[in-house]
Amino acid sequence: MANPNIVSVATINGVSLGWNLTNTLTTTLMTATAEYVIKINRIMCTNIHATDAANLNLYITKLNVTPAGVTDFDTSGDFYLAKVISVPANASLVVLDTPIYLMETDVLKGGSSASSTLDLLLSYEAIID
Numbered sequence: 001m002a003n004p005n006i007v008s009v010a011t012i013n014g015v016s017l018g019w020n021l022t023n024t025l026t027t028t029l030m031t032a033t034a035e036y037v038i039k040i041n042r043i044m045c046t047n048i049h050a051t052d053a054a055n056l057n058l059y060i061t062k063l064n065v066t067p068a069g070v071t072d073f074d075t076s077g078d079f080y081l082a083k084v085i086s087v088p089a090n091a092s093l094v095v096l097d098t099p100i101y102l103m104e105t106d107v108l109k110g111g112s113s114a115s116s117t118l119d120l121l122l123s124y125e126a127i128i129d
Helices: none
Strands: 011-020 027-031 036-047 054-062 077-087 092-096 100-102 107-112 118-128
Touching: 011 027, 027 118, 036 054, 036 077, 054 092, 054 118, 077 092, 107 118
Parallel strands: none
Antiparallel strands: 011 118, 027 107, 036 092, 036 100, 036 118, 054 077, 054 107
16 A cells, blocks of 8 residues: 655645535545545534534544554554534534545545534545655
């Protein structure tokens, strides 16, 4: 598996993606593809319902990755960014505003306790060396 050298890159593309979340809490939202590292800069969640709150679940599934420069780590599993976080009606929540990286094959998954209630907006950079 590649872990691109982000000091010497060929391309960095800025991207924003959005989802209207379903009530399937394990929905695959994005997968880091081969040869890329994804730098997630910000994740916002907005409740678009006028009266009802909804809960957000958002996590990363890692698949047997060997990171550089560390020992004693979990190589695979689900790691939560948000677990059953209530987002009030007509309100927004900053889920992440400090960058994190997805290595190739990492999968961002999540969902809402109620369909068509939460919108998720994600800003990231796709980096390839």
